Amino acid sequence: MILMIWNREMECISRDELEELQLRRLQDTVKRAYENVPYYREAFERVEVYPEDIETLDDIEKLPYTTKDDLRRVYPFGMFAVPRREIVEVHTSSGTTGKPVVSGYTREDIEIWSEVMARGLTMMGLTEDDVIQNTHGYGLFTGGFGVHYGAQKIGATVIPISTGQTRRQIEIMKDFGTTVMIFTPSYGLYLSEIAREEGFNPEESRIKAIGFGAEMWTEEMRAEIERRFNAPAFNIYGLTEIMGPGVAMECSEKKGLHIAEDHFYPEIIDKNGERLGPGERGELVITTLTRVGMPVIRFRTKDITSIDYDPCNCGRTLARISRITGRVDDMLKVRGVSVFPSQIEKALLRIDGIEPHYQIIVTRPHLMDELEVRVETSPELFSDDIRKMVETRDRIEEFIENEIGLRVKVTLVEPGTIPRSEGKTVRVIDRRNL
Numbered sequence: 563m564i565l566m567i568w569n570r571e572m573e574c575i576s577r578d579e580l581e582e583l584q585l586r587r588l589q590d591t592v593k594r595a596y597e598n599v600p601y602y603r604e605a606f607e608r609v610e611v612y613p614e615d616i617e618t619l620d621d622i623e624k625l626p627y628t629t630k631d632d633l634r635r636v637y638p639f640g641m642f643a644v645p646r647r648e649i650v651e652v653h654t655s656s657g658t659t660g661k662p663v664v665s666g667y668t669r670e671d672i673e674i675w676s677e678v679m680a681r682g683l684t685m686m687g688l689t690e691d692d693v694i695q696n697t698h699g700y701g702l703f704t705g706g707f708g709v710h711y712g713a714q715k716i717g718a719t720v721i722p723i724s725t726g727q728t729r730r731q732i733e734i735m736k737d738f739g740t741t742v743m744i745f746t747p748s749y750g751l752y753l754s755e756i757a758r759e760e761g762f763n764p765e766e767s768r769i770k771a772i773g774f775g776a777e778m779w780t781e782e783m784r785a786e787i788e789r790r791f792n793a794p795a796f797n798i799y800g801l802t803e804i805m806g807p808g809v810a811m812e813c814s815e816k817k818g819l820h821i822a823e824d825h826f827y828p829e830i831i832d833k834n835g836e837r838l839g840p841g842e843r844g845e846l847v848i849t850t851l852t853r854v855g856m857p858v859i860r861f862r863t864k865d866i867t868s869i870d871y872d873p874c875n876c877g878r879t880l881a882r883i884s885r886i887t888g889r890v891d892d893m894l895k896v897r898g899v900s901v902f903p904s905q906i907e908k909a910l911l912r913i914d915g916i917e918p919h920y921q922i923i924v925t926r927p928h929l930m931d932e933l934e935v936r937v938e939t940s941p942e943l944f945s946d947d948i949r950k951m952v953e954t955r956d957r958i959e960e961f962i963e964n965e966i967g968l969r970v971k972v973t974l975v976e977p978g979t980i981p982r983s984e985g986k987t988v989r990v991i992d993r994r995n996l
């Protein structure tokens with residue numbers, strides 16, 4: 563098999579050459595931010611760091627972090643480093659917790675976005691022979707357009723169906739001979755359910771690859787989705803503030819996501835903001851190295867991962883971040899114990915007779931935290947005898963206890979009763995008013 567690589571020069575670059583390039587680009591980014599974005603000028607002056615102080619890559623540590631709140635404070639266009647007329651497109655984060663973050667792109671930025679997505683789609687083995695059904699929303703969300711630009715760049719046929727119209731999605735998948743599905747894991751699950759109802763047989767479909775991201779998932783969830791569609795699923799990572807999908811993408815080795823280090827400089831930090839070494843888990847911090855319209859310096863993503871700088875068996879040398887296992891702010895403290903929703907998902911998907919649809923509800927009825935996990939049973943189990951239901955529930959409680967070290971209450975609910983999501987799903991409902 564000939565291994566396809568979209569941009570061999572960059573994706574297989576030596577570490578020395580890469581670091582030289584990164585330094586030049588970092589210096590340029592810091593200078594542009596200082597000269598054109600009042601927010602950055604003030605932030606740098608506050609810590610008395612100036613563009614000429616960036617002499618090595620490690621000097622990045624002298625620069626202050628940027629948080630989501632900082633970006634919100636300058637809403638809508640305060641982070642732009644170019645006059646508004648040079649911005650050709652804007653996207654925003656969902657803004658569920660306040661004003662959204664606006665991200666502006668120049669023509670060059672769109673070109674870079676297309677390039678990094680093209681690299682990722684090539685990692686998934688896609689070419690101009692493919693028909694890509696893009697179920698990510700087209701609009702202010704970056705998912706739809708990001709995948710679209712990459713698909714066009716590699717010359718594939720893209721079906722810009724966007725989110726929703728689930729039955730139509732199945733019909734189009736069959737009629738148009740879709741070879742690649744792009745979705746969020748939760749929408750993928752929902753699609754597979756409707757597909758089953760419509761008599762879709764994954765063995766007979768032409769789907770050869772799935773690209774999914776935009777929300778946290780576990781290896782167990784990947785296995786379930788791969789089984790339902792009978793195709794390998796590849797991880798796509800990105801975020802509005804930095805660029806959207808394509809910041810890091812998974813190759814056929816599936817051992818982490820190659821971060822486009824020529825465009826994005828990654829760091830991992832602990833909760834005190836101290837830098838961590840390769841392989842150590844912590845919060846991902848990203849600095850854009852080429853972004854023209856809106857340079858972002860040391861952005862705290864709140865996503866938890868680690869970095870591996872070893873060259874990959876696929877031949878690429880760009881570092882890999884591990885699958886995101888949670889967010890700094892996703893961590894639930896329940897009776898003092900740190901719990902991540904991903905740990906619960908992992909335990910759940912190991913058990914037969916239940917569906918991968920669940921919700922975690924945290925309450926504090928009598929000054930003590932209570933954690934309830936609602937899980938859907940399979941239709942088969944639901945119509946079975948009550949004894950089997952009780953047995954399954956006890957097993958789930960045991961599995962979760964093994965995973966998180968806490969006994970929690972598990973409630974089995976009827977198939978189809980947990981709300982389905984077409985985009986990002988809400989897994990945790992915290993009613994403690996903390």
Ligand code: DLL
Nearest residue numbers: 655705775776777778798799800801802806807886
């Ligand atoms: O979700 C960009 C995207 C669209 C990525 C389509 C992949 C596919 P935002 O809406 O700004 O952007 O959300 C960014 O989503 O900080 C992570 O917490 C989470 N996230 C994104 N990709 C992954 C992934 C898009 N592959 C936030 N695994 C990020 C886990 C992910 N979490």
